[in-house]
Amino acid sequence: MAAKKTTDYPVKQKQINEDIQTGKFRPCYLVYGEEAYLRNQNRDKLREALLGGGDKMNLQHYEGAGINPAEVIDMAETLPFFAERRVIVIEDSGFFKNGCPELADYLKNPAETTVFLFVESAVDKRKDMYKAVSKAGLDIDCETPDEQMLYRWITGKMKAEGKTISARAIAYFISRVGTDMSNMVHEMEKLISYTLGRNEVTEKDIDAVCANWLTSRIFEMTDAIVMKNQAKAMNIYYELLALKTAPEQILALIMRQFNQLLQVKEMTEYSANKGDIAKKLGIHPFVAEKLMGWSRSYQMKDLKDSLDMCLSSDEAVKSGKLDRIISVEMIIVKASSR
Structure with a gap:
């Protein structure tokens, strides 16, 4: 379950709604946070309101790393074409994590006919861009609701x-x-x-x-382990623990995944295709294809060792020799280091 936390999201959401209702917009808006649904919802609502229901002739959209600040500033200084304002949307730029002194300085005195809409998954509040936008406009943190x-x-x-x-x-x-x-x-x-x-x-x-979210997250965690992305695997593990998922349940699913990987590895060595594997294991062909891809990242010995490690860890926990939370952490660390 989502953890209880204090948030100013409702207050900021109300301010955005008031800006839209009155038509009095600020020079810039920053929509950021971990919840993509809320980010996209606020982005779309603001963008449509700023355009006033008109065409997109006065909308400029920039996305990803490598955006040229000088080009953005030049566009911001260009008068809108038969409209009240020009709207510049900038997404996933990295400006709010790495900084952008040129644009931060420009936002101190921007063109009155341009409104910026920044959309980022994460920000560093110590950086110049965050300070500039929070001073000149409005920022809203779209975190996971409580x-x-x-x-x-x-x-x-x-x-x-x-x-x-x-x-x-x-x-x-x-x-x-x-x-x-x-x-x-x-x-x-x-x-x-x-x-x-x-x-x-x-x-x-x-x-x-309804799809079983837990199983899909375990799949994602196993994928991270196979890809040697230890940080991602550990983050998912801690997220599952925060949601009151029992470590024993997580361990059981990890063991199941390694066992399936071992079976898939053995079958592919005998030239089995994904249809044969799906039928044999009783899984969807899409899942079989994914397991086949994962199994190629392992030697047979690695899979057997990983499965043995899970079994030994389970035995150590049940005999009281090892803490149940730490046991899964150790498996993730060792398996993603192979």
Whole structure:
């Protein structure tokens, strides 16, 4: 479950809505944070309002590293074409992590006919760009909502579709699909379609149509281990622990993955294709293809050693020789170092 935390998101969201309603826009906006759904929602809402429902002739969009600040400033100084303002959207630029003195300095006295909309997944509040935007405009942190906000949001989404869902079912839904809001919207759409003709959404419905988020995150963690991305694997592990996932459950799924990798490795050595592997293991061909790709990163001995390490760790935990949380950490570190 999402951890409780203090956030100024509702306040900033209200300020953005007021700017849109009054039509009095600030010189710049920064939409950032870990929750992509909220970032994209605020980006789209601001962009459409700033354009005033007109065409995109006065919209300039820059994305990714390597953006030329001088080019952006030159565009900002260009008068809009038969419109009130020019809108410049800059996404994932890295300016808010690495700094951009030219643009930060320009924002101290920008053209009155241009509004900047910056969209970033992460920022460093010590950098010049963050300080410049927070002083001249408005920044909003789109972090993952807390438990209470998620409950209200899910209830509201369901109510808008004529559905009711209990607090217990919401808790089960979140535990099943996780707290990524884009994924939650997708899973809610499936539930709404599945329950066509009746009002209440139940835990049984969630079991029937919602993907198991935990299994998909374990897949992602295993992928990170195979790709030697130890930091990502550890981050996912800590995220799972924060969501009250039992280390034993995580270990069991890691063991299952290594066991499947070992079986796939053995079958591919006998020229089995993904269809044969999928049928033999009872998995989707897409999953079989992914396991085949992962298995190529390992020698047979490495897979056997990794599986033995999981079994030994499980035995050590059960006998009280090793802490259950540390045991999985050790497996992730060792397996991603191979």
